[in-house]
Amino acid sequence: MALCDYLISADIQGYDCSNPMVKGAKANGLIINRKDINHSGVTYDSNNPFKITALPLVSGKTAYDIVQGGKTPYTGSQQEMVEGTYQNTLTNTVQFVILNQGYTTAEQVFALMNGEFVIVLQNNNGTYQVYGLEAGLRASAMVRELYNDDTLSGWLVTMTEENAVKGNLFVEETLYNTLKGE
DSSP states (O other), X not given: OOGGGOOOOSOOOSOOTTSOOOOSEEEEEEEEEGGGBOGGGOEEETTEEEEXXXXXXXXXXXXXXXXXXXXXXXXXXXXXXXXXSSOOEEEEEEEEEEOOOSHHHHHHHHHHHHOOEEEEEEETTSOEEEESTTTOBEEEEEEEOTTOTTTTTOXXXXXXXXXXXXXXXXXXXXXXXXXXXX
16 A cells, blocks of 8 residues: 555554553654765665664764653653645654753754754654654754753753654664664
8 A cells, every 4th residue: 555545554543552652752862963864775664654674874974862861851742743735744843951051062052053853762662763854853942041940051952843744753673773883
């Protein structure tokens, strides 16, 4: 069945006992400069167009760790359908806090303000979700409040990908570990 047939091809279960939903994400993720991905080498599972089987980086490029502490890392991250005239899309949002200040952090903040990224997060149910591969994650808000108790004067960063057609993309743990350099 072609992706654009828009036909249901399996039962939709309200609850999957073998793989239950668990809210939230793990603390460790990956952030990749979108231009460091060899997009012509990205491949998808022939049976599932939402499962990425290869996500090669340009030679010499790397994925970087993104780590969030606390009980609810990446709070504010979400996916939202946007109704279109001819096709609906998704807006993907990843939110994180930079609890660091100084000239080395300033360089990363500047890059986040102006760059385009892909982020891979591990959901608490064990799946690895990819944000930004289709249209790129870009900073849509960055706020640093000197007396904010939640962010401890750090940067609250909101990265947004708009107009993602599939938008709900995943990789297996082995591919995630390859991106990490393991």
